[in-house]
Amino acid sequence: MKNGLFKYMVGVILMFSVSVVLADGFDEIVNALKNTNAKEVSKLLNSTVELTINDNEGVYSKQQAEIMIKNFLLNNQPKNIAIQHRGSSGQSAKYAIVNYETAQGKFRVYIFMKDSGSGMLVHEMRFEKE
16 A cells, blocks of 8 residues: 555656646747747747847847747748757756758757746747858
8 A cells, every 4th residue: 555655656746847847838939939820939928038030139029029030930931840958047047949940941049938927938039040
């Protein structure tokens, strides 16, 4: 009986650990990019975002960033998207590097998220042609 309870508790802890790792928002962003859905990407943007698309960079409102991302996605339909690397740094910050392949070429997408009190939100996003 004790052995069964122990296995159950280990299983619950493992499931909780996996859900915490997957709850960083990167998978939702990648799925939105695959579906060329800037509206879904914008749901995870902070109220202001440092956005770089090729040589165009600046700090934009959430609404401005959504329009810019939408234009990028419309002009660069994805063929293949995959998270190459994800990690974390101090102060509840997480980042991911995404390979974004299109008919026009390959891009590397850098995403930087921080805990904004109400969850992880994108504070910086860069689309750079390789």
